Amino acid sequence: MALAQQARPPAHAYSKSEQIPLQPFDRDTRDYQFYDEEALRVSNKIDEDLKREGARKKEQSKRQVKVMLLGQAESGKSTLQKQFQLYYSSHTLDSERPYWRPVVYFNIIKAIRMVLDELDYELTHLPLDGTTEGQALEKALAPLGDVSGEISHLRTKLLALVAMEDPLARELSGGVSVSGGRTGVFVRAGWQALVTPLGGSRGRAQQHESEEGRAMRVAQVTELAARTLAEAQQEIGDLWKHPAVRILMDNRRIRLDESAPFFMESIERITQLGYLPSMDDILNVRLQTLGVAEHSFDIDMYGSRYNWLLYDVGGARGQRHAWVPYFDDATAIIFLAPISAFDQYLEEDARTNRVDDSLQLFTAICSNKLLKSAHLVLLLNKTDLLRKKIEAGFKVRKYITSYGDRPNTYADVSEYFRAHFIQAHKRNDISRRALYVHFTSMIDIKATQGIIVNVGEAIIRTHIEKTGLA
Numbered sequence: 001m002a003l004a005q006q007a008r009p010p011a012h013a014y015s016k017s018e019q020i021p022l023q024p025f026d027r028d029t030r031d032y033q034f035y036d037e038e039a040l041r042v043s044n045k046i047d048e049d050l051k052r053e054g055a056r057k058k059e060q061s062k063r064q065v066k067v068m069l070l071g072q073a074e075s076g077k078s079t080l081q082k083q084f085q086l087y088y089s090s091h092t093l094d095s096e097r098p099y100w101r102p103v104v105y106f107n108i109i110k111a112i113r114m115v116l117d118e119l120d121y122e123l124t125h126l127p128l129d130g131t132t133e134g135q136a137l138e139k140a141l142a143p144l145g146d147v148s149g150e151i152s153h154l155r156t157k158l159l160a161l162v163a164m165e166d167p168l169a170r171e172l173s174g175g176v177s178v179s180g181g182r183t184g185v186f187v188r189a190g191w192q193a194l195v196t197p198l199g200g201s202r203g204r205a206q207q208h209e210s211e212e213g214r215a216m217r218v219a220q221v222t223e224l225a226a227r228t229l230a231e232a233q234q235e236i237g238d239l240w241k242h243p244a245v246r247i248l249m250d251n252r253r254i255r256l257d258e259s260a261p262f263f264m265e266s267i268e269r270i271t272q273l274g275y276l277p278s279m280d281d282i283l284n285v286r287l288q289t290l291g292v293a294e295h296s297f298d299i300d301m302y303g304s305r306y307n308w309l310l311y312d313v314g315g316a317r318g319q320r321h322a323w324v325p326y327f328d329d330a331t332a333i334i335f336l337a338p339i340s341a342f343d344q345y346l347e348e349d350a351r352t353n354r355v356d357d358s359l360q361l362f363t364a365i366c367s368n369k370l371l372k373s374a375h376l377v378l379l380l381n382k383t384d385l386l387r388k389k390i391e392a393g394f395k396v397r398k399y400i401t402s403y404g405d406r407p408n409t410y411a412d413v414s415e416y417f418r419a420h421f422i423q424a425h426k427r428n429d430i431s432r433r434a435l436y437v438h439f440t441s442m443i444d445i446k447a448t449q450g451i452i453v454n455v456g457e458a459i460i461r462t463h464i465e466k467t468g469l470a
């Protein structure tokens with residue numbers, strides 16, 4: 001009795017008028033037989049449909065390959081995604097070229113603002129810097145005399161341009177701002193739809209009204225930025241070539257995004273009328289990913305068609321929690337570790353060396369239970385920048401004491417990092433699976449395309465072994 005009372009729904013769950021008493025069927029009537037047969041027919045049909053749907057889903061999932069691109073911020077995940085798109089669906093990347101124009105402008109304007117800010121800071125603080133390094137730098141700048149007049153003239157000329165940074169950032173981010181001290185533009189999946197060039201979005205009234213409004217604003221800001229850039233081309237060149245900027249850049253007192261020199265040196269081409277970003281521009285551009293962006297490609301391999309779902313994630317520490325929901329059915333992980341970053345620290349935690357963070361993150365991925373059956377690929381990325389740093393005389397030992405007295409050559413340094421990652425895998429991999437390792441430079445189209453084929457084939461082979469699919 002007590003139990004029956006407990007099982008009753010609470011009085012407020014139904015009103016009295018809804019309590020319709022059910023009439024019991026008379027088992028001997030034809031009605032009952034009809035309902036019985038009909039119910040059985042419907043039930044069988046549902047069973048069949050479910051079975052068919054289940055088989056279809058199973059078949060579809062066998063043909064679906066889910067690949068996650070993981071790694072810290074700026075490791076090159078989105079650049080790899082673009083390389084995949086370029087290889088398997090180049091026409092779609094080609095048709096995106098206009099969307100990248102405001103992003104290229106944003107990258108250049110941000111670099112100019114940073115050069116001006118850091119120049120200001122260094123020129124006022126250097127005389128007070130008592131360190132040997134600071135004094136040596138002052139000595140190097142001394143032959144230039146007083147440059148403050150020249151710099152302030154350039155700043156005035158570039159004022160209108162620098163003022164474009166915020167409106168561009170706002171439009172590209174779609175109003176998103178992210179706390180945690182990181183700077184720049186954050187984009188979610190499908191951001192291109194938000195920056196459709198004028199006239200690009202048409203359709204149902206209400207929803208599209210705001211989209212068109214936004215597209216219009218982006219187009220206006222982009223055109224204004226293009227004009228202001230073209231008008232300031234001379235001053236941009238003068239600033240970039242200014243001997244004080246050169247000295248401070250060489251001594252790493254001015255630190256910019258890694259792709260900034262590429263764009264600053266292409267300023268003439270980029271400010272030309274009718275400029276459309278090239279593939280190299282698209283690969284070099286910096287745009288931080290927010291959350292997880294899904295990209296889908298159909299890939300023909302070993303005589304079958306596979307649907308690849310590529311998940312490109314935001315790599316900053318505050319973004320990593322968003323990766324986990326995608327882990328349990330991931331076919332493969334491609335982990336990117338930028339090994340040129342041995343002299344850099346995390347933007348979100350200035351005490352953590354970036355190679356160290358990559359190693360810790362890679363260890364966590366290897367030992368993650370949810371990922372135990374995922375195919376694992378490690379790309380030791382940004383080898384072009386590593387080579388440049390070594391050639392410029394950067395000493396790894398200064399930043400990573402355990403490097404000790406090993407020769408400071410590209411071959412030794414890259415091998416040292418490779419060995420560390422392989423060791424982390426050996427010690428921590430939860431399922432003792434194979435690890436596929438490649439040295440990469442994501443901005444090198446030819447070299448990366450070869451690696452994409454190689455990595456893709458290995459992933460499909462593992463997938464076929466697991467699913468028994470040919």
Ligand SMILES: Nc1nc2c(ncn2[C@@H]2O[C@H](COP(=O)(O)OP(=O)(O)OP(=O)(O)O)[C@@H](O)[C@H]2O)c(=O)[nH]1
Pocket residue numbers: 071072073074075076077078079080258259283284285286287288289290313314315316381382383384385440441442443
């Ligand atoms: N020189 C060089 N630059 C690279 C390489 N890989 C990526 N970059 C550049 O590094 C910057 C960051 O690359 P992204 O692909 O945006 O990095 P990400 O891992 O997606 O970063 P988040 O989205 O913040 O997690 C971009 O400007 C790229 O062009 C490389 O191998 N060499």
Ligand SMILES: [Mg+2]
Pocket residue numbers: 077078079287288289312313314315
């Ligand atoms: Mg990204």
